[in-house]
Amino acid sequence: MxxxxxPRQRRKQARPAELTAAALxxxxxxxxxxxxxxxxxxxxxxxxxxxxxxxxxKDALFKAVIQEGIVPILEAGAGLVDxxxxxxxxxxxxxxxxxxxxxxxxxxGGVPKLMISEARNFPELAAYYNEAVITRGRxxxxxxxxxxxxxxxxxxxxxxxAIDVIFAPVLMLLIWRYSLGACxxxxxxxxxxxxxxxxxxxxxxxxxxxx
Amino acid sequence: MxxxxxPRQRRKQARPAELTAAALxxxxxxxxxxxxxxxxxxxxxxxxxxxxxxxxxKDALFKAVIQEGIVPILEAGAGLVDxxxxxxxxxxxxxxxxxxxxxxxxxxGGVPKLMISEARNFPELAAYYNEAVITRGRxxxxxxxxxxxxxxxxxxxxxxxAIDVIFAPVLMLLIWRYSLGACxxxxxxxxxxxxxxxxxxxxxxxxxxxx
DNA sequence: CTCAAGTTACTGACCGGTCAGTCAGTATCT
DNA sequence: AGATACTGACTGACCGGTCAGTAACTTGAG
Numbered sequence: 210m211x212x213x214x215x216p217r218q219r220r221k222q223a224r225p226a227e228l229t230a231a232a233l234x235x236x237x238x239x240x241x242x243x244x245x246x247x248x249x250x251x252x253x254x255x256x257x258x259x260x261x262x263x264x265x266x267k268d269a270l271f272k273a274v275i276q277e278g279i280v281p282i283l284e285a286g287a288g289l290v291d292x293x294x295x296x297x298x299x300x301x302x303x304x305x306x307x308x309x310x311x312x313x314x315x316x317x318g319g320v321p322k323l324m325i326s327e328a329r330n331f332p333e334l335a336a337y338y339n340e341a342v343i344t345r346g347r348x349x350x351x352x353x354x355x356x357x358x359x360x361x362x363x364x365x366x367x368x369x370x371a372i373d374v375i376f377a378p379v380l381m382l383l384i385w386r387y388s389l390g391a392c393x394x395x396x397x398x399x400x401x402x403x404x405x406x407x408x409x410x411x412x413x414x415x416x417x418x419x420x
Numbered sequence: 421m422x423x424x425x426x427p428r429q430r431r432k433q434a435r436p437a438e439l440t441a442a443a444l445x446x447x448x449x450x451x452x453x454x455x456x457x458x459x460x461x462x463x464x465x466x467x468x469x470x471x472x473x474x475x476x477x478k479d480a481l482f483k484a485v486i487q488e489g490i491v492p493i494l495e496a497g498a499g500l501v502d503x504x505x506x507x508x509x510x511x512x513x514x515x516x517x518x519x520x521x522x523x524x525x526x527x528x529g530g531v532p533k534l535m536i537s538e539a540r541n542f543p544e545l546a547a548y549y550n551e552a553v554i555t556r557g558r559x560x561x562x563x564x565x566x567x568x569x570x571x572x573x574x575x576x577x578x579x580x581x582a583i584d585v586i587f588a589p590v591l592m593l594l595i596w597r598y599s600l601g602a603c604x605x606x607x608x609x610x611x612x613x614x615x616x617x618x619x620x621x622x623x624x625x626x627x628x629x630x631x
Numbered sequence: 632c633t634c635a636a637g638t639t640a641c642t643g644a645c646c647g648g649t650c651a652g653t654c655a656g657t658a659t660c661t
Numbered sequence: 662a663g664a665t666a667c668t669g670a671c672t673g674a675c676c677g678g679t680c681a682g683t684a685a686c687t688t689g690a691g
Binding site for chain 1: 449451453535537538541543546547550554578581582584585586589592593595598600602604605612613617619621624625
Binding site: 245246247257258261266267 | 651
């Protein structure tokens with residue numbers, strides 16, 4: 210109400226962002242349940258009490274990490290799909306490569322595995338993630354596949370199923386990387402893995418001949 | 421040394437099997453870290469102390485679950501691949517459907533998600549699983565793909581990558597089922613999901629025309 | 632057959648360590 | 662002297678693993 214009366218009260222309000230950054234790192238490293246708030250605080254250079262000045266608790270901290278990190282990227286993806294001009298195969302390629310750039314190979318890359326791991330033990334977080342991320346992500350894939358089918362570029366596969374079938378290898382690449390892949394169990398070069406996947410999938414989707 | 425002197429000392433030595441069955445259920449339900457040994461014991465109808473008569477601790481219990489449950493199934497799979505006569509596309513279909521029957525839709529279905537979730541926090545268990553399960557499973561897929569390429573049925577894709585690209589949607593189906601899918605976040609009918617996947621993948625692999 | 636001694640199978644209270652969340656207190660501004 | 666930002670010791674609940682004790686069964690001497 211009268212808050213505007215203070216001309217110079219916040220010097221460096223980057224504090225919450227530092228906290229969510231530290232939390233993201235540790236959630237990805239250890240999982241949600243196994244991350245200690247003491248460690249999050251220590252990594253951000255504050256004490257545990259300070260955490261509670263900015264977030265109501267562990268759950269709220271988690272939601273803030275997702276909201277800040279992933280939601281804006283999905284919005285950018287929607288922009289891409291809306292304005293893209295060109296073949297739908299090319300759009301699918303671009304969307305998946307963009308996703309790999311912005312999420313897969315960034316600090317956010319561990320989030321899908323994190324959610325899969327913790328969903329059953331923290332159903333409220335799962336519901337939040339489903340609504341904030343998964344539903345919106347599927348909507349992007351849906352638009353691309355429908356576009357391709359309408360334009361006669363893709364066969365008339367079952368769209369709702371194909372969304373997940375086609376995105377699955379991309380997710381698995383990431384999930385692997387942040388689970389058994391991190392234990393020296395061998396992995397793949399992301400570039401050639403995505404190439405092989407898109408090669409097989411786009412050829413499998415195509416109506417007539419390739420591009 | 422003189423143990424053979426007792427003619428009738430064991431009546432029902434099914435105890436360890438009951439314990440691993442209870443452990444499998446709870447590991448799949450809650451994860452490895454979040455499962456309490458008290459609960460495993462209670463579900464098997466014994467006390468926690470009894471668990472330690474049969475297993476050295478939580479880790480050993482876990483390894484016994486995998487060894488008993490999954491390793492024999494992989495051996496059966498190797499038999500199938502060795503003796504199969506017919507098209508390689510058909511073999512791939514059969515192998516994946518068999519896997520879905522014996523593992524995917526059984527009580528063991530939660531194991532892949534379990535391992536992915538816990539691998540980083542329990543690297544020793546991950547190493548065991550990698551050696552006992554993943555390496556052998558990949559070997560099966562490798563043989564099928566090589567067979568198809570050698571017989572001119574499949575294109576000469578990069579086999580090591582294709583193994584994982586093709587198996588990824590099958591794994592994701594299961595992973596989903598035991599993570600967000602268990603929180604009412606929507607899922608797929610396994611039959612039509614596998615159909616869609618095999619349709620796209622086999623068409624993407626094929627050299628000339630379909631079967 | 633009887634009963635004590637020995638053996639096996641099992642129990643559950645307990646210990647030591649962990650961690651989310653609390654809050655009385657300190658420090659640094661205005 | 663009051664407001665704001667932050668601290669870290671503390672609490673209560675939790676759980677893997679331990680172990681002294683109990684119960685049930687077997688053996689064999691009398």
